[in-house]
Amino acid sequence: MAAMAMTIERVMAFNGLDVLVARDEGLFAAEGLDLRIAALRPSEVRSAANGTLTRPVTNQGALVDRGEALMFQG
Amino acid sequence: MIVCGVLVVAPASSIYTPQELAHKPVALDYGNGTAYAGLLMLEGAMPRDAVTTVAATVSPAERFAGLMRGDFAATVLQEPWITVAEKAGCRLVSTTFFHGTWVADQRVTAEAYAAFVRATTHAVRRISADKRRYVSYYLRDWAGHPDVERLTPDDFDLGRIQLKGPEPIPESEARWAWEWMASWGLMSGDFDVSTQINQQVAARAHQLATLTGLGAGASARGAADAAHSVDQPPVRAIQSISAA
Numbered sequence: 606m607a608a609m610a611m612t613i614e615r616v617m618a619f620n621g622l623d624v625l626v627a628r629d630e631g632l633f634a635a636e637g638l639d640l641r642i643a644a645l646r647p648s649e650v651r652s653a654a655n656g657t658l659t660r661p662v663t664n665q666g667a668l669v670d671r672g673e674a675l676m677f678q679g
Numbered sequence: 680m681i682v683c684g685v686l687v688v689a690p691a692s693s694i695y696t697p698q699e700l701a702h703k704p705v706a707l708d709y710g711n712g713t714a715y716a717g718l719l720m721l722e723g724a725m726p727r728d729a730v731t732t733v734a735a736t737v738s739p740a741e742r743f744a745g746l747m748r749g750d751f752a753a754t755v756l757q758e759p760w761i762t763v764a765e766k767a768g769c770r771l772v773s774t775t776f777f778h779g780t781w782v783a784d785q786r787v788t789a790e791a792y793a794a795f796v797r798a799t800t801h802a803v804r805r806i807s808a809d810k811r812r813y814v815s816y817y818l819r820d821w822a823g824h825p826d827v828e829r830l831t832p833d834d835f836d837l838g839r840i841q842l843k844g845p846e847p848i849p850e851s852e853a854r855w856a857w858e859w860m861a862s863w864g865l866m867s868g869d870f871d872v873s874t875q876i877n878q879q880v881a882a883r884a885h886q887l888a889t890l891t892g893l894g895a896g897a898s899a900r901g902a903a904d905a906a907h908s909v910d911q912p913p914v915r916a917i918q919s920i921s922a923a
Contacts, residue, residue: 653734
């Protein structure tokens with residue numbers, strides 16, 4: 606059976622240590638999941654410093670919005 | 680994954696408690712979990728009209744640098760920058776923890792999410808059994824940055840590294856998060872669980888995860904379950920999930 610594939614947005618250790626360890630230690634592969642991690646290009650990253658509390662500037666979900674990832678961590 | 684956020688002040692600051700941050704500028708990376716965690720910590724210590732925040736970059740390295748320059752009175756940091764700040768003599772005036780919540784597109788299947796839950800839950804068990812071993816991931820994220828490269832695994836307070844496998848978000852918590860964010864003007868409209876959480880996919884995924892590899896009590900909170908964390912305006916998360 607072909608592995609299921611899923612791309613998620615980038616995580617770091619502070620919010621995704623479990624994901625990074627699962628990837629590095631082959632735990633996704635063991636579950637039949639081809640997990641890929643994608644990141645915005647540096648030129649695409651917008652600064653949160655340009656936002657306001659009620660109108661924040663965030664990059665979360667950008668790859669999901671354009672169909673290049675299936676999940677992101679909020 | 681449980682995220683730790685800490686309100687930090689500079690070494691020479693006269694502030695020792697979160698209450699003393701009333702009417703003082705606190706730098707938050709609006710739109711991100713640490714910002715909402717900061718808001719919650721401040722709100723718990725003072726009237727809302729005393730909460731004073733300024734926009735900051737999402738980079739904790741830059742927020743730490745701004746704090747040390749005196750650009751603002753406090754900011755919220757996460758690891759490894761909490762440890763960097765401590766080593767620099769900064770004071771931690773309030774600590775909180777919150778769930779990192781996975782937001783899923785409608786194309787995520789219950790089967791794929793179940794596999795994700797199983798793998799990450801196994802990882803949680805491994806890390807929890809030997810946290811010190813995995814602290815290197817925090818250092819790796821910031822490879823080449825001198826402030827982080829000076830740290831060793833022994834510098835970390837492992838109590839700030841908490842992990843829990845994903846599990847379904849309780850409706851009450853999703854509703855609370857929604858209403859709290861709406862009260863700050865971050866969202867509008869009423870919370871409606873039937874349209875905002877894809878309970879069918881969530882329930883099926885957790886059922887599969889439990890049946891096919893995880894022991895009792897190990898099913899997870901998170902992903903296709905919706906926007907619980909303070910990390911993201913739930914409206915966005917919930918919309919993407921409810922479209923399934």
